[in-house]
Amino acid sequence: MRLNDTGGRQSRITIHDLAAAAGVSISTASKALNDAGRVGEETRERVKRIALEIGFRPNALARGLLSKRSFTIGLLTNDTYGRFTLPVMAGISEALVDHGVSVFLCAIEDDPTLGQIHVDAMLDKQVDGIIASGKRLDRRLPVDLSSLPVPVVYAFTEGTPGSVSFRSDDAQGARLAMEWLIALGRSRIAHITGPESFFSVCERASAYREIAGDSEPVLYGAWAEAWGHEAVGRIWSRAGEKPDGIFCGNDQIARGVVDALRERGVKVPEDVSVVGFDNWEIVAAQTRPPLTTVDMELKELGRQAGLTVLALAEGRPVEPGVRKLPCRLVVRQSCGGACKV
Amino acid sequence: MRLNDTGGRQSRITIHDLAAAAGVSISTASKALNDAGRVGEETRERVKRIALEIGFRPNALARGLLSKRSFTIGLLTNDTYGRFTLPVMAGISEALVDHGVSVFLCAIEDDPTLGQIHVDAMLDKQVDGIIASGKRLDRRLPVDLSSLPVPVVYAFTEGTPGSVSFRSDDAQGARLAMEWLIALGRSRIAHITGPESFFSVCERASAYREIAGDSEPVLYGAWAEAWGHEAVGRIWSRAGEKPDGIFCGNDQIARGVVDALRERGVKVPEDVSVVGFDNWEIVAAQTRPPLTTVDMELKELGRQAGLTVLALAEGRPVEPGVRKLPCRLVVRQSCGGACKV
DNA sequence: CTGAAAGCGCTTACAG
């Protein structure tokens, strides 16, 4: 008779213990628990009841060895800041916990060696799939994921050709912002944004251009409050009519813009409406007035990425390609217009 | 002869394949790889070389089943915001990756049910230990971790009696801030901080009192920029000498304070020196001028917590109790004094 | 020095 007898931290309850307690063989115990095979109804009930009583939980390592499924996936990210990865991660975790899947988090900075170590560690642990995530749509992770023995899905980072990847629809997000400004009666809308080298900057800028026209200048700069400040200085010091709306490339820039306007005595939102991008709470909600801004719905993005690796891991077919997820406008006070159209 | 022949995604290379390729038994292959048992030097080398060539990597699930070690730990946190957990997590991951340990991240919000599900999932997966982390030193996670079959370490959250827990030394951090202000010649130092219900608020406040004396008032409020603003308004509108230094309970408050002072025409750091707490980059670095602030060294805290669960998991003895880790002053421009004492 | 055997905890054909 096997018992918890190793001394020290007691050894866990195994299916042997359960079978013994229920007076059946381990194969019957197994089948009863999993609602598999032929087992008498009464026996099945009894085994299940006793399993609960003695607190039996199957060892996932043993199961994984047989089933070739570890119910584990890896999340690889180079976003140390965590600004983008955290919501993505929360979405993944939320979507997968219901399926019994746990997530390994691997922060690899931009170190290829570290990246490889983490990938190897995950593969050794037989992850069912990997989600690669980052902080830029137009940058690859510093590690090659193209020919792994497990499925890979990309979220908020550039994927390899033929892969499945998820990203926000930045053009649609920009349109949301512009349409909101226009609906509020703004007609001279400026665009102050980040570095032109960013793909998302270009995408937002061309959506802006499509609506605002080619004559309007786009001001490219750093992703920083200071740049928002400086840009306002530039616009307000040049001749001609001033904008009555400003669409900013992110919330930090928007905050700089709002602060700079206030310091010049320009009222937000009375004189000028300002929209941000990212809906980064700590910035957007603390700005005076709080920012109306575009939310990229990263949690939803994570959720879909999670469900997709899962599908792939289970061998279900998934169309390769880039999936763009719609953004959502979050209305606070920097534009006026209390309610959404 | 076993081969990769499952069709579809090729099955992984096993020790059988390695043994066959090297012309030895699987036991010899195993011993050669692990530098265990008696194996001829030449054989050992050959097995290792071939393992590398064919890309053999042992299945961690199989190893774990035997060794009772999964080389996996779980990180449980209710800090959705991720402000505290991310650095802690980075430290844990960094410390453990060298030991081949991967980290499951479980964000449980404040939901006890979700917490239990994650804990069960981690135990099923045979984690070697669990690190519980949070956003407040004086709050428990909404799930009982006191009698788990694996070791538990608490980081930046309250532990159960008799457990091992890590936290920042907030009193020492507060002293760092105050001593820095005093060294810069400030003598009338105010303290604007968060809600009195927070343990860390009380600890920082009493360290402040020890240095500033009992006569100085501590202004308690919300953890928000708006409160920093308001507090400055209160202080500057009352009679008597104004402070020449302000020690703030966190960076958000400090930012509100700095903005409010600027708006009143009070110069920072010329007229008043301001110190924050947290060293939250997005706030501290973007303030004008950037904040001198106290860093809780959460990454180091994570590192130590990680190494400690590992020690516990390996059966090495660890003193129970609360370990306070020293904070570090980060000097930027909000105090003057270009270089650290 | 090398290999056959047993076993980690579980599941799944296959007999009875």
Place this chain on the structure above:
DNA sequence: CTGAAAGCGCTTACAG
């Protein structure tokens, strides 16, 4: 309806 046997991929006494 139930159980003995084989096996997932590996390690570790134990023989040879």
